[in-house]
Amino acid sequence: MDERRQLDRQSVHDELERVGADFHRFLAEASAADLRCPTHGTRWTNEQLLFHMLFGYMLVRVLLPLLGVFDKLPRAVGRAFAGVLDAAARPFHVINYVSSVLGSLYYNRRRMGAKMDRTLASLHRRLNRESAASLRRGMPYPPRWDPFFRDWMTCADLYRYPTQHYDFHRAQLTLGPAHD
Numbered sequence: 001m002d003e004r005r006q007l008d009r010q011s012v013h014d015e016l017e018r019v020g021a022d023f024h025r026f027l028a029e030a031s032a033a034d035l036r037c038p039t040h041g042t043r044w045t046n047e048q049l050l051f052h053m054l055f056g057y058m059l060v061r062v063l064l065p066l067l068g069v070f071d072k073l074p075r076a077v078g079r080a081f082a083g084v085l086d087a088a089a090r091p092f093h094v095i096n097y098v099s100s101v102l103g104s105l106y107y108n109r110r111r112m113g114a115k116m117d118r119t120l121a122s123l124h125r126r127l128n129r130e131s132a133a134s135l136r137r138g139m140p141y142p143p144r145w146d147p148f149f150r151d152w153m154t155c156a157d158l159y160r161y162p163t164q165h166y167d168f169h170r171a172q173l174t175l176g177p178a179h180d
Contacts, residue, residue, distance in 0.1 A: 007135050007156035007159065007160075009127060009128075012127060012159050012163075013124060013127065015160075015163045016120045016123060016124060016163070017120075019057075019116075019163055019166050020116060020120050022170070023050070023054070023113065023116050024113050024116075026173065026175065027050070027109050027112060027113050029175070030046065030109070030175045032109075034046060034174075034175040035050075035109060035175070037175065038174065039172045039173055039174055040171070040173075040174060041172050042172055043097065044100060044101070045104075046174060046175050047104050047109060048101050048103075049173060050104070050112060050173070051103045051104035051107050051112060052096075052100040052103075052169060053165070053166045053169050053170070054107065054112055054115060054116050054119070055099070055100060055103060056161070056162040056165040056166060056169075057116070057119045057123065057162040058115075058119055059162070060123065060158055060159070061119060061122055061126075063158055064126065064155065064158055066139075067137060067138065067139050067153075067155055067158065068134075068137065070139035070140075071137040071138065071139055078140045079140045081140070082139075082142050082151070083140075083142075085142035085145065086142035086143065086144045089142065089144035089145055092142075092145055093145075123159070123162075127159055134155055135155045135156040135159075136154055136155070136156070137154060137155050138152055138153055138154035138157070139152070139153065140152055140153075141153050146165065147168070148161050148164045
């Protein structure tokens with residue numbers, strides 16, 4: 001993170017609250033038929049894409065502790081790891097697609113809202129415990145995996161990532177508040 005740009009914790013908390021309310025609005029207003037409709041620019045249905053959007057937040061809960069491990073290792077180890085992941089971008093994208101198709105079967109409209117609530121609550125609690133120093137820790141990431149991944153990301157960047165991912169995919173939904 002650029003030293004001149006400190007993470008505004010409250011703005012991240014506000015983003016998480018906005019996303020939670022928005023996500024619940026989608027689930028409440030969508031019919032079963034709406035959720036089966038295709039999305040704009042993806043092969044997913046609305047329900048599958050909603051799960052994928054939720055999964056971005058679930059992923060950050062895994063990436064934050066991983067960052068803590070890689071931050072303690074020599075940077076060359078992190079760069080090598082990110083390089084291997086970047087080289088595997090093509091199979092990753094297939095797995096990413098299939099995992100959202102399968103994930104939405106379990107985390108369907110009846111379970112997604114509660115999972116989103118638990119995940120966002122966990123991120124709120126963790127963000128409150130982060131020190132300024134821990135928010136500056138970072139590690140290399142595979143930028144070919146996601147348009148919002150950069151070669152180097154800090155802990156603060158990770159807290160912002162899932163909402164960037166969410167807002168990007170929100171525009172691809174073909175239901176409810178995405179079209180208001």
